[in-house]
Amino acid sequence: MDTLAIVILNYNGQPFLAKFLPAVLANADGHPVYVADSASVDSSVSFLRATFPTVRIIELPRNEGYAGGYNLALEHIRTHYGGARYYVLPNSDIAVTPGWLSPVLAMMETNPKIAACQPKIRSYDQPALFEHAGAAGGFVDWLGYVFCRGRVFATFEEDRGQYDDNRQVFWATGACLFMRAEVFHETGGFDGSFFAHMEEIDWCWRIQRLGYEVWACGQSTVYHVGGGTLHKSNPHKTYLNYRNSLFMLYKNWPADFWLWPKIMFRLILDGLSAILFLKVGQWRDVWAIIRAHFAFYGRLPQLHRERKRLKAQQTTEVPLYPDSIVWKYFAEGKKTFGEIM
Structure with missing residues (x-):
């Protein structure tokens, strides 16, 4: 069993794979990198085979969105590759940085109650600012509206180190979600009826109801383009x-x-x-x-x-x-x- 599996879900995202996958491979710290392709109709799979022979490709039979796609992909890793103790799910439009993995893994190894964690998410296009999808860890108000450290509605804070701490939060973003694999499978994974968007928040809520914790790690940073598959204006x-x-x-x-x-x-x-x-x-x-x-x-x-x-x-x-x-x-x-x- 691997310690960590890096799993990228792809749907017609060949340009993003070409741009961002090299950095993932260069900073994988020896952990296996998977790309789960959701029946793309572009050249994603042939491009991966020709350009990145070390990547483990999982060809899914259909596009079931983020929720269903990752449920299928992570179950495939468990049954066909022996599984892993942890998963990290970076979006295909995430630019990782050197050392992005080790601080988060160290936190999760130290505290067995942490079942989900995220790094800081900054904007790829405006690198000084936090990005919409998760920023520095999320919360939910009494009406179910979500907000983040570093991003509330349309206000995006500059990262001045104010969220460099490690702290417990309510939800960790699906843009770059670290998970304890055992907990993911025991809880049935994501709710497939969500298809995409907020399934990770639902999962974080559910695992906390079972006594697990969700954290944000301020010592790890990645950059997110956002809207790579479905733009926010759609x-x-x-x-x-x-x-x-x-x-x-x-x-x-x-x-x-x-x-x-x-x-x-x-x-x-x-x-x-x-x-x-x-x-x-x-x-x-x-x-x-x-x-x-x-x-x-x-x-x-x-x-x-x-x-x-x-x-x-x-x-x-x-x-x-x-x-x-x-x-x-x-x-x-x-x-x-x-x-x-």
């Missing part, structure tokens, strides 16, 4: 984020009594955000939010069964940020993590 991304946020909240919110009042309040806030999209003429995003709500209603029976199963297994209460990040940011004008916390 209405389908809007649909997935709004839908999956509701999925996650319904499954994991602990108190039954406050669940539906909280869901209804959240639906109202989603409606207000749709009005903001409408004001700037983004009709497709408005329709994406409407579709997301109906997809949530349609999946309620399955979500309810999953909620009951998770409650029966839960051993630990998981505290959320007790206030509204929406109110803090838009009403009180608190734009950074330090101001909010």
Whole structure:
């Protein structure tokens, strides 16, 4: 069994592989590098075979998004390659840096309760700034809205060393997610119904309910292009984020009594955000939010069964940020993590 498997999920991302995979290989510290290809229709697989013969290629039968794709790929590594103690899942548009692996692995080796961890994520295009997807570790407020150290909504902080500490957080980003393999498989991996976006936050919430911890490592830094497969302006991304946020909240919110009042309040806030999209003429995003709500209603029976199963297994209460990040940011004008916390 390997100590660590570096696993990159790819879908029609041959240009990103050409640009960023050499640095991954150069800084792999002897650990195997896998590329799991989600039935790409570009030249990704032939390019990998011709250019990077040391990379272990996993050809998946279809594109099942981040969640389903990694579930298939990591199970394949466990059954066909003997598995690994840890996985790290860098996006194909992540630029790694020398020494990015060892600080995170040292943390996880020292504390067996850490089941998920992330490095600092900075912007590839604006290297001094934290990047949207995860920044320096994430949190969830009482309505299920997510925010990060270093990035709150559209405010991106400059990295001045203010988050160089190692600390426990609520969620670690899927852009470069380190995981304890045993915990990933024991918990059934990601929820495949999410397809993409927020599945890692859902998983981090679930593992904390079982007593595990999620951390951010300030001694490791990578750079993220972002939107390599699905750009942030794409209405389908809007649909997935709004839908999956509701999925996650319904499954994991602990108190039954406050669940539906909280869901209804959240639906109202989603409606207000749709009005903001409408004001700037983004009709497709408005329709994406409407579709997301109906997809949530349609999946309620399955979500309810999953909620009951998770409650029966839960051993630990998981505290959320007790206030509204929406109110803090838009009403009180608190734009950074330090101001909010």
